[in-house]
Amino acid sequence: MSPKDLEDRLVLAIKRAETQLPDDVVSALEKAHEIEEGSAKVQIEAILLNIKVSRETGAPMCQDTGIQTFFIEAGADFPYLGKLENIITDAVKRASSEVPLRPNTVNPFTGKNPGNNVGRYVPYITWDIVKGEECTIHLMPKGGGSENMCALNMMSPGRGIKGLKRIVVDHIVSCEGKPCPPTVVGVGVGGGADLSLKLGKRSLLRDVGIRHPEPHIAELEEELLELINESGVGPMGVGGKTTALDVHIEYAHRHPASFPIGIAVQCWADRRATVKITKDGRVEVI
Amino acid sequence: MATVKLNTPFDKKDIQNLKVGDTVYITGKMFTARDECHLKMLELHKEGKDIPFKPGDMALFHCGPVVQKKDGEWRIVSAGPTTSIRMEIFEDEFLKTFETRMIIGKGGMADRTLAALEEVGAVYVHYTGGAGALAAKAIKKVTDVYWLDELGVPEAAWILDVEEFGPLTVTMDAHGNSLYVDLRKEIEKNLEKIHAKIENS
Known part of the structure; x- marks a missing residue:
């Protein structure tokens, strides 16, 4: 695996999170659809249809594509530990134009929006250092x-x-x-x-x-x-x-x-994706 | 609770016939406007200047879309509604000024808007929050965009051609009825029971 491979997979993971709602959420919504009536049922129906359209067309399920939030469990001996933050930032920039994402990072004082979903402390990353050489990156695009x-x-x-x-x-x-x-x-x-x-x-x-x-x-x-x-x-x-x-x-x-x-x-759009880098350098998007 | 298909420009009578709980699909023209666009349009009107489109002939959509320009043409990628209550502070003035007959948003609005809906003969319809891909599918064309450089993508006025855009649920009608007011009373009652359960747990 090269840093470029990892960046590619992260872009893919962001695309997947934005366009394919995890099965556990979909089945919970399907259950809700069974028990609701009237206007409530109409809402759930629209949500389920929206999920389907998003999956089929590759358009983000919600126009608020969120702040890209990461939770990382990184092995202390993971070879790219020092580079990971930059790789993630580059992936978010690329995803902004490739998915595409709505430009969602605004400087609170100047009002300026760099247009690529990065900025001071963003993407927001929480680090847990664990034993070993593997690395698991959880992604959660979080809407406003x-x-x-x-x-x-x-x-x-x-x-x-x-x-x-x-x-x-x-x-x-x-x-x-x-x-x-x-x-x-x-x-x-x-x-x-x-x-x-x-x-x-x-x-x-x-x-x-x-x-x-x-x-x-x-x-x-x-x-x-x-x-x-x-x-x-x-x-x-x-x-x-x-x-x-x-x-x-x-x-x-x-x-x-x-x-x-x-x-x-x-929100109902409980968007998540996980990227796992194994000991032998394989990168999986889950 | 009826399901109704309407075309723009809306007939005032058709709008007044809608009741809370009805489902609506619309075909025709809509414009997006969030906080900044409302202010911009009201300001232009006060200065006696023209609005470059006819807001009274279209539906108003509280929305800041994801857009993409391909081969010189704008395309809407994802376009769900934004939270409408932010616009409560000027929506009554906006409705009376431009006589827009339908507001599409999410979360509902409050007393001032409800009164203005009745006065003007307009309705507030709720579109499912986050259903951005579904909305984009019903948007056939971006015919114009105004104040894009000045206000930015989310706040600009996007003029859209839509086909069977919905499902939209009427939650505030043109006769002073609001689903939100009635529901709040019911929730208050439910909360009392829930609190009692917690106390006894």
Whole structure:
């Protein structure tokens, strides 16, 4: 594998994420289609048709092609560790014209948009250094509408798990149709303010329908999903049974005085792709 | 809940016949306008200058598309709706000024727009958020684009020929009815039950 090969595969991964929704999300939407009626059903129908058109025509499923967000598990002995950031940045620039992507990076002070989806701290990369020579790159194009609905609550620890439930449900319900429901909700608990939000977002990498390995957390995920869907907000906020497709929780130990709850919201277009570079240099796009 | 196919320019009566919950497909012309384009058009009107197209004869689409220029022609790649509530601060003035009879967006709008819809004889229709590829398929041609250099791709006014663009759901009609107002009451009730469940958990 050469750096150029990896760049090519990353461009392919971005194209795939933007045009082919993962199967777990599609099947969750298909289930929603079965149980919805009236205007809610019309919304899900349009989403499913849109997914099909996007897959067939290669046009991005949503005009908001997002901020390209990467989570990397890199082996400490991965040979391109030092070059990876530049390779990713070049891939994003190329994808901007080749997919194409909407120019989505704006300097907050000058208003200038370089037009190629890169900029200060963007693409945004989270690094985990692990043992070995392999490297796994998870990609999540994150749209603005759902990102605007992310929230942090530094709950008083005395409110306990009941407080956590209420904060998550009330927040998602208050979002109404704005994050393009049915959403996938990532809840990061503990750590500090920043870590809770990061854990929430990272939990979105998990497939829809896959539960947390700890049974009591898995149970809480299911309970929150049920409560959110009892609200009646529904697909696109037009009323219905499916406000969220899933709730994922990740946690870290907390300070005794803090109970941070970081809520990351992902729209129905829960776009993801993974690039894996194996020990023998093979590059796979999953 | 009826399914209705309409052509632009819209007949005021056809628009007034639409009810909350109806599904609409439209054929004809639409223009995109987000925050900046609304401001631009209102400013030109105040200065007594002409708008280079007829907003009253088209549907208004809250949208910032992905576009591509191929062989000298603009092509819409992906074009779902943007969040409409941002335009609430001037949409009533816009409707009264230009007499646009249909707003296409997502998430709904509030009281001022609802009142203006009734006054003008217009509706707000919801298009599925994120359904950008589906929308692009129904857009047959970009006939013009205005203020592209000044406002940039997402904010410019893109004039589009569309064929059976939809499904669009009427969520605010021309008689003061809003799905959002009714739904909010229902959600409030549901929330009370949910809170009780949490307390007892």
